[in-house]
Amino acid sequence: MNRKRIVLRINGRACEAEVDVRVNLADALRHVFGLTGTHVGCEHGACGACTVIVDGRPARSCLMLAVQAEGADIETIESLGEPDRLSPLQKAFQDKHALQCGFCTPGMLMTLEAFLRENSAPTREQVREVLSGNTCRCTGYQAIVDAAMQAAHARRSAT
Template identity: 65%
Template sequence: MTERSLTFTLNGQPREAKVDPRVHLGDFLRHSLGLTGTHIGCEHGVCGACTVIVDGSPVRSCLMLAVQIDDCTVETVESLGKPGDLSPLQQAFAANHGLQCGFCTPGMLMTLEAFLRTTPAPTEEDVRIAISGNICRCTGYQGIVQATLDTASTKANRT
Protein backbone atom coordinates (compact mmCIF):
# COMPACT_ATOMS: atom_id res chain seq x y z
CA MET A 1 0.00 0.00 0.00
CA THR A 2 1.11 3.55 -0.67
CA GLU A 3 2.69 5.28 2.28
CA ARG A 4 1.40 8.72 3.18
CA SER A 5 3.46 11.64 4.46
CA LEU A 6 2.27 13.47 7.52
CA THR A 7 3.35 16.38 9.67
CA PHE A 8 2.22 16.76 13.25
CA THR A 9 3.27 18.03 16.65
CA LEU A 10 4.28 15.32 19.11
CA ASN A 11 4.84 16.23 22.76
CA GLY A 12 5.60 19.80 21.76
CA GLN A 13 8.00 18.98 18.89
CA PRO A 14 7.16 19.32 15.18
CA ARG A 15 7.55 15.96 13.43
CA GLU A 16 7.34 14.50 9.95
CA ALA A 17 6.85 10.84 9.09
CA LYS A 18 5.68 8.41 6.44
CA VAL A 19 3.13 5.79 7.33
CA ASP A 20 1.17 2.92 5.82
CA PRO A 21 -2.51 3.95 6.17
CA ARG A 22 -3.54 0.70 7.86
CA VAL A 23 -1.25 1.33 10.87
CA HIS A 24 -3.16 2.61 13.88
CA LEU A 25 -1.85 5.49 15.94
CA GLY A 26 -0.82 3.30 18.88
CA ASP A 27 1.37 1.04 16.75
CA PHE A 28 2.79 4.05 14.94
CA LEU A 29 3.85 5.66 18.22
CA ARG A 30 5.40 2.45 19.53
CA HIS A 31 6.91 0.84 16.45
CA SER A 32 7.72 3.72 14.13
CA LEU A 33 8.63 6.38 16.70
CA GLY A 34 9.86 4.11 19.51
CA LEU A 35 7.61 5.73 22.12
CA THR A 36 6.69 2.59 24.02
CA GLY A 37 5.03 4.41 26.92
CA THR A 38 1.68 4.01 25.16
CA HIS A 39 0.41 0.49 25.81
CA ILE A 40 -1.73 -1.53 23.42
CA GLY A 41 -4.26 -3.76 25.15
CA CYS A 42 -7.35 -4.94 23.32
CA GLU A 43 -7.09 -3.16 19.94
CA HIS A 44 -10.85 -2.85 19.71
CA GLY A 45 -11.54 0.10 21.93
CA VAL A 46 -12.67 -1.39 25.22
CA CYS A 47 -9.63 -1.34 27.57
CA GLY A 48 -8.41 2.26 27.38
CA ALA A 49 -4.72 1.36 27.87
CA CYS A 50 -3.74 3.05 24.59
CA THR A 51 -5.33 6.43 25.39
CA VAL A 52 -3.36 9.45 24.16
CA ILE A 53 -4.37 13.10 23.78
CA VAL A 54 -5.04 14.40 20.25
CA ASP A 55 -5.83 18.11 19.85
CA GLY A 56 -6.66 18.28 23.54
CA SER A 57 -9.06 15.33 23.65
CA PRO A 58 -8.33 11.89 25.08
CA VAL A 59 -8.71 9.28 22.32
CA ARG A 60 -8.16 5.58 21.91
CA SER A 61 -5.03 5.33 19.76
CA CYS A 62 -6.02 1.83 18.54
CA LEU A 63 -9.17 3.29 16.95
CA MET A 64 -7.46 6.12 15.11
CA LEU A 65 -5.27 5.66 12.07
CA ALA A 66 -1.82 7.22 12.30
CA VAL A 67 -2.49 8.92 8.96
CA GLN A 68 -5.33 10.83 10.64
CA ILE A 69 -2.99 12.82 12.92
CA ASP A 70 -1.74 14.84 9.94
CA ASP A 71 -1.68 18.52 11.12
CA CYS A 72 -2.73 17.48 14.65
CA THR A 73 -1.14 17.85 18.08
CA VAL A 74 -0.48 14.58 19.89
CA GLU A 75 0.50 14.11 23.53
CA THR A 76 1.67 10.79 24.96
CA VAL A 77 2.58 9.71 28.47
CA GLU A 78 6.21 10.62 27.67
CA SER A 79 5.13 14.28 27.78
CA LEU A 80 4.11 14.16 31.45
CA GLY A 81 7.28 13.61 33.46
CA LYS A 82 10.59 11.78 33.58
CA PRO A 83 12.00 9.40 36.20
CA GLY A 84 12.98 11.62 39.10
CA ASP A 85 10.88 14.47 37.76
CA LEU A 86 7.32 13.11 37.69
CA SER A 87 4.26 15.22 36.92
CA PRO A 88 1.94 16.02 39.86
CA LEU A 89 -0.54 13.37 38.68
CA GLN A 90 2.20 10.75 38.32
CA GLN A 91 3.51 11.59 41.81
CA ALA A 92 0.00 11.24 43.22
CA PHE A 93 -0.36 7.83 41.51
CA ALA A 94 2.86 6.71 43.21
CA ALA A 95 1.85 8.09 46.61
CA ASN A 96 -1.63 6.53 46.50
CA HIS A 97 -0.73 3.12 45.05
CA GLY A 98 -2.59 4.07 41.88
CA LEU A 99 -0.71 1.42 39.95
CA GLN A 100 0.58 -2.08 40.44
CA CYS A 101 1.51 -3.91 37.22
CA GLY A 102 1.49 -0.62 35.33
CA PHE A 103 -0.09 -1.83 32.11
CA CYS A 104 -3.17 0.43 32.27
CA THR A 105 -1.24 3.35 33.79
CA PRO A 106 -0.32 5.34 30.64
CA GLY A 107 -3.95 5.23 29.48
CA MET A 108 -5.20 6.18 32.93
CA LEU A 109 -2.73 9.07 33.16
CA MET A 110 -3.54 10.50 29.74
CA THR A 111 -7.30 10.15 30.28
CA LEU A 112 -7.06 11.89 33.64
CA GLU A 113 -4.59 14.51 32.41
CA ALA A 114 -7.08 15.59 29.74
CA PHE A 115 -9.98 15.29 32.18
CA LEU A 116 -8.37 17.51 34.85
CA ARG A 117 -7.70 20.25 32.29
CA THR A 118 -11.44 20.57 31.61
CA THR A 119 -12.65 19.55 35.10
CA PRO A 120 -10.18 21.03 37.60
CA ALA A 121 -12.38 20.39 40.67
CA PRO A 122 -14.02 16.99 40.12
CA THR A 123 -16.10 14.98 42.56
CA GLU A 124 -15.29 11.34 43.22
CA GLU A 125 -18.19 10.36 40.96
CA ASP A 126 -16.87 12.60 38.14
CA VAL A 127 -13.50 10.82 38.36
CA ARG A 128 -15.08 7.38 38.33
CA ILE A 129 -17.12 8.28 35.25
CA ALA A 130 -14.02 9.75 33.56
CA ILE A 131 -12.11 6.47 33.92
CA SER A 132 -15.10 4.25 33.13
CA GLY A 133 -13.48 3.52 29.77
CA ASN A 134 -10.18 2.40 31.30
CA ILE A 135 -9.83 -1.08 32.73
CA CYS A 136 -7.43 -1.81 35.61
CA ARG A 137 -7.18 -5.37 36.91
CA CYS A 138 -4.83 -4.66 39.85
CA THR A 139 -5.78 -1.68 41.94
CA GLY A 140 -9.55 -1.84 42.31
CA TYR A 141 -9.46 1.80 41.11
CA GLN A 142 -9.51 3.26 44.65
CA GLY A 143 -5.90 4.47 44.52
CA ILE A 144 -6.37 5.91 41.03
CA VAL A 145 -9.45 7.86 42.10
CA GLN A 146 -7.71 9.14 45.24
CA ALA A 147 -4.62 10.17 43.27
CA THR A 148 -6.80 12.20 40.91
CA LEU A 149 -8.69 13.91 43.72
CA ASP A 150 -5.39 14.67 45.52
CA THR A 151 -3.92 16.16 42.34
CA ALA A 152 -6.95 18.39 41.88
CA SER A 153 -7.04 19.60 45.49
CA THR A 154 -3.26 20.17 45.65
CA LYS A 155 -3.47 22.29 42.53
CA ALA A 156 -6.46 24.20 43.90
CA ASN A 157 -4.61 24.91 47.16
CA ARG A 158 -1.55 26.17 45.30
CA THR A 159 -3.42 28.66 43.17
Protein backbone atom coordinates (compact mmCIF):
# COMPACT_ATOMS: atom_id res chain seq x y z
CA MET A 1 0.00 0.00 0.00
CA ASN A 2 2.97 2.33 0.50
CA ARG A 3 4.48 1.92 -2.96
CA LYS A 4 2.62 2.19 -6.22
CA ARG A 5 3.45 1.81 -9.89
CA ILE A 6 2.55 4.85 -11.98
CA VAL A 7 2.35 5.39 -15.72
CA LEU A 8 2.32 8.94 -17.04
CA ARG A 9 3.62 11.16 -19.84
CA ILE A 10 6.47 13.52 -19.08
CA ASN A 11 7.47 15.99 -21.79
CA GLY A 12 5.71 13.86 -24.39
CA ARG A 13 7.37 10.59 -23.43
CA ALA A 14 5.63 7.66 -21.78
CA CYS A 15 7.19 7.02 -18.37
CA GLU A 16 6.68 4.35 -15.75
CA ALA A 17 8.05 3.92 -12.25
CA GLU A 18 7.28 2.55 -8.82
CA VAL A 19 7.16 5.33 -6.24
CA ASP A 20 6.61 5.73 -2.52
CA VAL A 21 3.06 7.03 -2.13
CA ARG A 22 4.24 9.87 0.11
CA VAL A 23 6.64 11.26 -2.52
CA ASN A 24 5.39 14.44 -4.13
CA LEU A 25 5.52 15.03 -7.86
CA ALA A 26 8.42 17.50 -7.60
CA ASP A 27 10.65 14.98 -5.82
CA ALA A 28 9.60 12.19 -8.19
CA LEU A 29 10.48 14.32 -11.21
CA ARG A 30 13.90 15.08 -9.75
CA HIS A 31 14.90 11.83 -8.07
CA VAL A 32 12.93 9.14 -9.90
CA PHE A 33 12.89 10.56 -13.41
CA GLY A 34 16.14 12.54 -13.19
CA LEU A 35 14.59 15.83 -14.32
CA THR A 36 16.32 18.21 -11.94
CA GLY A 37 15.25 21.38 -13.73
CA THR A 38 12.14 21.51 -11.53
CA HIS A 39 13.24 23.23 -8.33
CA VAL A 40 11.97 22.59 -4.84
CA GLY A 41 11.74 25.73 -2.73
CA CYS A 42 9.34 26.03 0.17
CA GLU A 43 7.55 22.66 -0.12
CA HIS A 44 4.29 24.18 1.05
CA GLY A 45 2.92 25.87 -2.02
CA ALA A 46 4.04 29.41 -1.32
CA CYS A 47 7.03 30.05 -3.60
CA GLY A 48 6.04 28.56 -6.98
CA ALA A 49 9.57 27.34 -7.84
CA CYS A 50 8.27 23.80 -8.44
CA THR A 51 5.56 24.85 -10.93
CA VAL A 52 5.09 22.38 -13.78
CA ILE A 53 2.27 22.06 -16.32
CA VAL A 54 -0.19 19.27 -15.49
CA ASP A 55 -2.69 18.45 -18.24
CA GLY A 56 -2.26 21.93 -19.68
CA ARG A 57 -2.48 23.89 -16.45
CA PRO A 58 0.31 25.24 -14.26
CA ALA A 59 0.35 23.48 -10.88
CA ARG A 60 2.59 23.30 -7.85
CA SER A 61 4.32 19.92 -8.04
CA CYS A 62 5.12 19.98 -4.30
CA LEU A 63 1.38 19.93 -3.54
CA MET A 64 0.60 16.92 -5.67
CA LEU A 65 1.57 13.35 -4.92
CA ALA A 66 3.45 11.49 -7.62
CA VAL A 67 0.76 8.76 -7.49
CA GLN A 68 -1.84 11.40 -8.35
CA ALA A 69 -0.04 12.01 -11.64
CA GLU A 70 -1.05 8.54 -12.86
CA GLY A 71 -2.23 9.02 -16.45
CA ALA A 72 -1.39 12.73 -16.44
CA ASP A 73 0.50 14.69 -19.06
CA ILE A 74 3.31 16.57 -17.31
CA GLU A 75 5.47 19.29 -18.88
CA THR A 76 8.63 20.47 -17.13
CA ILE A 77 11.27 23.07 -17.85
CA GLU A 78 13.20 20.41 -19.80
CA SER A 79 10.46 20.56 -22.47
CA LEU A 80 11.12 24.19 -23.38
CA GLY A 81 14.56 24.52 -24.98
CA GLU A 82 18.21 23.59 -24.89
CA PRO A 83 21.14 25.79 -23.76
CA ASP A 84 22.07 26.54 -27.39
CA ARG A 85 18.47 26.58 -28.61
CA LEU A 86 16.37 28.57 -26.15
CA SER A 87 12.59 28.76 -26.48
CA PRO A 88 11.23 32.24 -27.28
CA LEU A 89 10.19 32.63 -23.64
CA GLN A 90 13.64 31.61 -22.38
CA LYS A 91 15.25 33.94 -24.94
CA ALA A 92 13.08 36.78 -23.64
CA PHE A 93 14.26 36.07 -20.08
CA GLN A 94 17.87 36.21 -21.31
CA ASP A 95 17.33 39.39 -23.34
CA LYS A 96 15.59 41.23 -20.49
CA HIS A 97 17.93 39.99 -17.72
CA ALA A 98 14.89 38.46 -16.03
CA LEU A 99 16.92 36.24 -13.73
CA GLN A 100 19.87 36.43 -11.43
CA CYS A 101 20.41 33.30 -9.35
CA GLY A 102 17.90 31.40 -11.49
CA PHE A 103 16.39 29.33 -8.71
CA CYS A 104 12.84 30.56 -9.29
CA THR A 105 13.20 30.67 -13.07
CA PRO A 106 11.89 27.18 -13.99
CA GLY A 107 8.68 27.92 -12.08
CA MET A 108 8.40 31.38 -13.62
CA LEU A 109 8.87 29.95 -17.10
CA MET A 110 6.36 27.12 -16.72
CA THR A 111 3.75 29.45 -15.21
CA LEU A 112 4.20 31.91 -18.09
CA GLU A 113 4.38 29.15 -20.71
CA ALA A 114 0.94 27.87 -19.64
CA PHE A 115 -0.47 31.39 -19.29
CA LEU A 116 0.77 32.69 -22.65
CA ARG A 117 -0.71 29.70 -24.51
CA GLU A 118 -4.14 30.84 -23.33
CA ASN A 119 -3.52 34.59 -23.37
CA SER A 120 -1.62 35.81 -26.40
CA ALA A 121 -2.05 39.53 -25.67
CA PRO A 122 -1.88 40.04 -21.90
CA THR A 123 -1.59 43.39 -20.18
CA ARG A 124 1.28 44.06 -17.76
CA GLU A 125 -1.29 44.00 -14.97
CA GLN A 126 -2.46 40.50 -15.96
CA VAL A 127 1.13 39.26 -16.10
CA ARG A 128 1.80 40.68 -12.65
CA GLU A 129 -1.30 38.95 -11.29
CA VAL A 130 -0.30 35.60 -12.84
CA LEU A 131 3.20 35.91 -11.39
CA SER A 132 1.82 36.60 -7.91
CA GLY A 133 2.23 32.89 -7.22
CA ASN A 134 5.95 32.86 -8.02
CA THR A 135 8.48 34.36 -5.64
CA CYS A 136 11.76 35.83 -6.89
CA ARG A 137 14.18 37.21 -4.30
CA CYS A 138 16.70 38.68 -6.76
CA THR A 139 15.13 40.70 -9.52
CA GLY A 140 12.24 42.75 -8.18
CA TYR A 141 10.02 41.32 -10.96
CA GLN A 142 10.09 44.29 -13.37
CA ALA A 143 12.45 42.52 -15.76
CA ILE A 144 10.42 39.33 -15.51
CA VAL A 145 7.29 41.21 -16.52
CA ASP A 146 9.27 42.83 -19.37
CA ALA A 147 10.36 39.36 -20.53
CA ALA A 148 6.80 38.03 -20.40
CA MET A 149 5.61 40.95 -22.52
CA GLN A 150 8.40 40.37 -25.05
CA ALA A 151 7.60 36.65 -25.19
CA ALA A 152 3.90 37.40 -25.73
CA HIS A 153 4.81 39.75 -28.55
CA ALA A 154 7.15 37.16 -30.10
CA ARG A 155 4.41 34.56 -29.93
CA ARG A 156 1.93 36.86 -31.69
CA SER A 157 4.47 37.72 -34.39
CA ALA A 158 5.23 34.04 -34.98
CA THR A 159 1.63 33.07 -35.71
